[in-house]
Amino acid sequence: MILNGNEDLTLALLLLGCSPCTAMVLVWGRLAGSNQEQNLITTSLNTVTIIFLYPPVIKLYAGLGSVEIEWVGLLISAVVFIGAPLILGITTKLIINKYKTQEWFDS
Numbered sequence: 483m484i485l486n487g488n489e490d491l492t493l494a495l496l497l498l499g500c501s502p503c504t505a506m507v508l509v510w511g512r513l514a515g516s517n518q519e520q521n522l523i524t525t526s527l528n529t530v531t532i533i534f535l536y537p538p539v540i541k542l543y544a545g546l547g548s549v550e551i552e553w554v555g556l557l558i559s560a561v562v563f564i565g566a567p568l569i570l571g572i573t574t575k576l577i578i579n580k581y582k583t584q585e586w587f588d589s
Contacts, residue, residue: 493549500540501563529568536560 511521537556
């Protein structure tokens with residue numbers, strides 16, 4: 483296999499391959515003319531689920547490839563790259579709704 487002996491590249495590809503891309507799901511749904519409300523619910527559930535499943539899945543796949551990765555690093559990456567944007571988005575919406583109306587936000 484090409485990646486044998488190159489643990490850094492193996493780990494980088496593993497992390498990239500398992501990373502969620504929820505924003506593109508919304509774009510694809512819009513381009514396909516799908517039900518955007520259902521698409522938003524599904525994407526939101528996926529985001530919340532991946533916060534909890536990303537570290538164990540990465541740890542499992544890294545173990546299968548004999549690549550060492552620390553739990554703490556995985557947990558920090560899940561919180562920083564998935565949890566923080568979610569919390570910031572919710573907080574931003576609440577702040578905007580405090581100073582503007584929901585109709586302003588929707589338009």
